[in-house]
Amino acid sequence: SAVLHMDEQTPHIHATLVPIVKGERKRKKKEEQVKKRYRKKPTDTARLCADEIMTRAKLKSYQDTYAQAMSGYGLQRGIDGSEAKHITTRQYYRDLVQQTEQLRTDIGQLRDRKETAQEELRRAKKKVQTEKLKGAATTAATNIAESVGSFFGSNKVKTLERENSALHQVVAIHEGTIETLQTKLHTIQADHSRQLLDMQQKHIKELQVRDTEHKKEVSRLTVLLNKTLKWFPQIKGMLNLERLCLAVGFSQEQTAILMMGKSLEYSGELYSEEHKRKFMAKEVKAKVFSDKGKFVLTIDLKPIGDWFKEQFEKLRQGVNIRQSPKQSRLKL
Known part of the structure; x- marks a missing residue:
């Protein structure tokens, strides 16, 4: 295939x-x-x-x-004996978080630039409207001046015409500025959309590649684990023993000592799943022994199950002794 x-x-x-x-x-x-x-x-x-x-x-x-x-x-062979290594999943997601933060920063900057351009455009439009109103007023004044030019003389009329022409030029300049700002705004928006789309596509591709590599790594580790359990069946017993030690009440450090076959001096409570209660252990010695490939947790050289039964029997006898005087009085 x-x-x-x-x-x-x-x-x-x-x-x-x-x-x-x-x-x-x-x-x-x-x-x-x-x-x-x-x-x-x-x-x-x-x-x-x-x-x-x-x-x-x-x-x-x-x-x-x-x-x-x-x-x-045009196919080229890979480097013979290359020592290149893939980055770890943790490093990849760390880099991914950094890229995401950088992308958010870039988006924020583009939004700020967009808002600034829009604010400049609003001010320019407002200024142009003001200039147009001034131009309309000047044109009206020029018409009036022309109609009464004989009373005021031709010099004032020419002055008003020059001012009117200058105002029209200012309006034209501002209109050009508005068009430039609009073009700049459209360019910024297009650049922002394109950059955002490129980053999203790149991000999706990287996620797909990393996800594929992660699945391959998980599959490889699963195969390796299955082989390990098959070749070394005692590992499964050791894992079960570790869970038992933790469930009984030993800490991670104490469990590690027991798993290495060392003795452990212990004082404290130990939980019995069979009796659904805790028993007090005072200055006992816990140790793990291997019996025909099976691992046994012992307390004072007794299997922990037998030790729990012994503690439960002592507790039951103590309860019976305390109850016996009351029963005698009831019989009398």
Whole structure:
């Protein structure tokens, strides 16, 4: 099976192989030396075996020969013996938080620039309206002056015309400023939208890549854990013993001492799940023993279950002794 992935940052192919080989097992001689018996099979029988085709040297050879075959298409082989390492998941999310904070800062700055441009545009519009009103008043005054020019002389009329022309020029300048501010505002908005979209797409791609790497790492660790439990079954017993120590009432540090097979002097309360109550332990010695591959937690060299039963029996006898005088009086 070969599956091409084109939806990630680096296109790649996932290939699944079934290593079927024929021939005599290489471990046969070694197995005979340790005197183990195996069912003999014909040497030409097909069987599953990755030892011959998935070795370190073979895998390196596959990469070398594939790179040579694909060199005509521009494919370059990875660095032989590279010591490059992936960043940890914790470091990735730390960097991601920093990028998110930087993105928020950039967005805030763009918003401030947008508000500033809008405020400048409002002031410019207000100023233009004022100038237009002044221009209208000047035009009206010029018309009146022209109608009565004979009474006031032509010099005043020309002065008013010059002022009117100057005011029109100021209005035109402000109108140009408004257009420039509007263009600048549209440019800022477009840049902001584009940057935000680019950052979001980059963020999504990085999340997808990291999520894929995280799933691969989890899968690898799961396989490793399953192999560890299969090869070392006593680990499961040790984990169960650790949970028992913590449930009984030992701390993390005390549990660590017990798990190393060391004795522990203890005074305090110990909880029994069977009796649903706590029992006081005063200057007892706790230790873990291994019995035929099974781990047993002991208190004063007694299995903790027997120790709990003994404490419960003492408690029950003490209660009966306190109740017996009352029962005698009732009988009398």
